[in-house]
Amino acid sequence: MPAPENMVAYLYKPGFDDLIRVDDYPVQKPGKGEVLCKVLTCGVCHSDVAILNGWTLEDRSYVLGHEVCCVAIEFGKDVDSNIKLGQRYAVRLLNGCTHALRPHQSAALQGVGLGGPGGYADYITVRDDLLVPVPENVPDKLASIAADAGTTAYNAVVNTGKVKSGDRVLIIGIGGLGHLAVQYAILQGATVFVCDLKPEARRLGLELGAVRAFSPVELSAAVSAADPFTVHVVVDFAATAQSFHFGLGALAGEGDHFPVDPKYVLVGVSAENFSFTPADTLFSGIEIRANLYGPRSATEAALELFANGSVKARAVAEPLENVNKIVDELRAFEVSGRKVVEISRQDYY
Incomplete structure (x- = not known):
């Protein structure tokens, strides 16, 4: 089924130390070389805590969340032919074409969910070269972890x-x-x-x-x-x-x-x-x-090690509505392993 025009999203907004829920946030249509994806899970990270605590001095609002597992549901123009509709992907945070908006700022702060649109939402639109296929036997929550922590x-x-x-x-x-x-x-x-x-x-x-x-x-x-x-x-x-x-x-x-x-x-x-x-x-x-982060080969290696059982990631999944609770738990250093949020898995293709 096609994506709706609006979605539920949790945003970073300057001056707020919690994520702000927006129920009618617009779904971004994919442009050239971009893929619209249905978000399945998104990991919650200490980097989110740092951003919400004002570490980046960011004056823009955007959807937070950078450990994304998703399904490709719609292509823009000239998308890599290796990307398949209905395939699950782990979303890398950035690539060599990502640039900082300000002098002396890391390009990472324009990455997925770190300045660019993130995964605490029903849908996400990303460049095709950020998508890494997820092996069939890797659960959604572990694919999210592979995208960053792994x-x-x-x-x-x-x-x-x-x-x-x-x-x-x-x-x-x-x-x-x-x-x-x-x-x-x-x-x-x-x-x-x-x-x-x-x-x-x-x-x-x-x-x-x-x-x-x-x-x-x-x-x-x-x-x-x-x-x-x-x-x-x-x-x-x-x-x-x-x-x-x-x-x-x-x-x-x-x-x-x-x-x-x-x-x-x-x-x-x-x-x-x-x-x-x-x-x-x-x-x-x-x-x-x-x-800080790693190359695509590191993401692929993490997914493969998760798939063959050589590395066992500890992850607990909770509903997206719990994201602020999880952020507070991270602030209090109460989380062992990793926590991810799950987004509703309604029909998406």
């Missing part, structure tokens, strides 16, 4: 962190991304350690194959011990001044404990300032790398 965590571990067999890897923050990173690192052949403030998150890390779980206090003691705890790679999803201090200590080492080619991967965004001296990195050889 992609970002995979890229952080495999491409940015260059984790390899035999490495000792510390994952800080075992939430929606960190619990996937634990599994990716193990698949790379690494020995994995985890750190999180929450006991349930530490337990999850151990369940997924980590050999030891630290609280921040325990990690501080371990890196300062006479026989210090050291690793080759730190992947930090918390990205706080405290986590950075402790993680850097695990990479520094001394004497026989000095790791080879140590790498610190900071994932996502943080409002905190990190303090360190040139000596912290110059004389230790520590590389500090930033990771």
